[in-house]
Amino acid sequence: MKQTLPILIVLLQGLTGCQEEKNETTIQGKITGNIPDIMEYTIPVDGINYFGFEDAVPVNSSGHFQIKVNTDQLCFIELSHGYEFYGTVVAEPGANYTVSVNTEHTDNPIEIEGKDKKGQELYNQLHNRSMLKGHFEEEAGKYRKDTVATRIEQSIRKSEEAEIAPFRELFENKEISQDFYQLVKTDREYFYKGVQGSVGFVNFLFSERQQNALSKDAYTKLWGAVFQSHPVSDLRLLKSPWFYHYAELYLRYNDLIKESTSTETLSELHKQGAIHTHNIENAKKYLSGKQLEYYIAAYLYYQAINKNYEKELISLFDKFKEEYPHSEYSHFIEPEIIPVIGFHKKKNDPLDKNIKFLEGTDNINSLKDAAKELKGKKIYIDVWATWCGPCKKEFKHSAELYEALTSRDVTILYISLDKDEKAEQWKDMVNYYNLKGYHIRANEKLWASLRDLRGSDTFSIPWYILADEDGQVLRKYAGSPSDLEKLKKQLEEN
Structure with missing residues (x-):
């Protein structure tokens, strides 16, 4: 579903105004193997990373490229081309990195020289480090048939600790910075909390067919507990690539469990072409500030790239622009809404005779x-x-x-x-x-x-x-x- 966006290299320039002064981070790259014509990379807006909010730079015939990003805080920058994900740079403001990508090494194609080198290498070895590699459900599937909630929770916590421990050791040995360690630690904590919530959500879905492994009380508690210990309101979470899906789990919990919205009601909203309005209104009940702006923007983008061409998305994007007239996210959403508009113009044309x-x-x-x-x-x-x-x-x-x-x-x-x-x-x-x-x-x-x-x-x-x-x-x-x-x-x- 990921699509190549136009090259908008200067998108974030000139937007300093009353914001804090930003520093230019440079990534010098070389790609070998199957060399693409462009390298796509996520643009951190206020340190927030999302796979759809991205830019691209040209790759020359010898595989060289250069990325420059203005940011005032440590952030994730993901490199990719189309559906192919290459890896992540944990980028510090004003730092310089040298990146080598070998497209023939599909398991871990990226090598990074620069600040926090050992931490960069370790982060890029994590199985679930990127949204492009799957959502929480991939990891949650391990617990599909487990019938004991406490055992699930303990097992997930062990997996989380096993991933964070090597970063803690690097930090204690002063081989990565405190900021690097805290960012990655938060990212992995919220990823595994998302896995726990996803186990609850999947059991809820299977309960419709009476195939849930956990009881209703057990999966409801397992699901809801994650938002008590790791609330969506924590601004640190915004920096994780997993924020959108974590917030989605939170909103589903409130909609399906706390408010008891039935699946029949949601199905009827789908038929009426009003499901996206319902979901965004639900987000407005439980999110606010930067979290809400980002979530709505990511939601609209995510739905638009599915190419289902729902007319509802057009009016919702218009409303988003009214509510957030200066949002930097609009630049990324609009190219995906234009085909939706074209679809609804075209559908009234007469059919081709063939x-x-x-x-x-x-x-x-x-x-x-x-x-x-x-x-x-x-x-x-x-x-x-x-x-x-x-x-x-x-x-x-x-x-x-x-x-x-x-x-x-x-x-x-x-x-x-x-x-x-x-x-x-x-x-x-x-x-x-x-x-x-x-x-x-x-x-x-x-x-x-x-x-x-x-x-x-x-x-x-x-x-x-x-x-x-x-x-x-x-x-x-x-x-x-x-x-x-x-x-x-x-x-x-x-």
């Missing part, structure tokens, strides 16, 4: 049934859903895909896995992306047929299939639109 929605879909229960409707041609099948970010990313290649397939007398069938409540959005999205070909929204029997076809393999989308004129599968896993050469080769072989 976009066809199949009728009588209640009786299309298999690929063989679908093939009967497609004029006896070989079929390229794209299994997708409106909520699937990677699916929509592939649509930018749809024009080339359509040309390549139709020139070979192959027809395209898009099978959506969206539920009934998404039917209108599904059709609007087909129009917006101009997906020429045939379209169907899978009923339960077709869904089951696709799951059977997948067999023991993990079911994930996007999924591309080649089938013959009768719906018999030729290629269970065909090339994607972004890998058109592979697909062309498969077509030739079949």
Whole structure:
């Protein structure tokens, strides 16, 4: 879901005014292996780090780049390109760092020379150091079947202590600064408190299907306890990359547990196109000041990059700009709201004549049934859903895909896995992306047929299939639109 933002190198310059004077931190870098054209990096706004609030600098042909950031406090700066995360610099105001990134070393590609070198190395070895590597749920999954809350809490505390202890040793040996140690210590404390809260939240979700391992009383206490010992109001938390998700857990606790908002109510708000308004109003009840401004900004950005194009986001962003007219976050959100505006303008345009929605879909229960409707041609099948970010990313290649397939007398069938409540959005999205070909929204029997076809393999989308004129599968896993050469080769072989 992460997207490359425009290069806005001077974004924070000229904003000193009555603020404290900021110091320029410099990162000299060299990247080897697969060299990207740009290096993206998070911009710490008042020391706050979030994966979506970022800038980029060019990388030259030999892999060199230079980053300059103005900051008045120690902060995290994460380096990445697209979906690929390289590592984190714990940056001190006015300091200089030399960074080496080897994209072929996927486990830990970054080396950092400069202030607090040993601490930098240690921090970048942590498994869950970045939002791009997964949320609290990844770590919380270890406790999915544990039935004893006190044992869960003790185990999480041991994991936390095991991560902090080496940093404490470096600090005691004067190999890292006190500020470095305190920042990393706070980051890891709040990460593991987030894990504990997430265990409670996951049990709440499973309780809807009576599959929770902990009792309601146990998971409620486990979840709520984290905010008593480590409150969201603690300004130190803002500096952690985990603040957004920690605050989200806190707001969910208040909404679902304290206020007893039912999942049926939330589902109805989704259908009415009012869920984001509800969530932001809930945030305004429990957050204030910098935390509230940051949370709303991060929330709007996070929802916009999902490319679900909810119209509600447009008015909410307008309201954000009214309430925070000088917010530095608006620069990052606006590029993601513009496509939402474009979507709602485009959806009223007439459909392209080559976009066809199949009728009588209640009786299309298999690929063989679908093939009967497609004029006896070989079929390229794209299994997708409106909520699937990677699916929509592939649509930018749809024009080339359509040309390549139709020139070979192959027809395209898009099978959506969206539920009934998404039917209108599904059709609007087909129009917006101009997906020429045939379209169907899978009923339960077709869904089951696709799951059977997948067999023991993990079911994930996007999924591309080649089938013959009768719906018999030729290629269970065909090339994607972004890998058109592979697909062309498969077509030739079949």
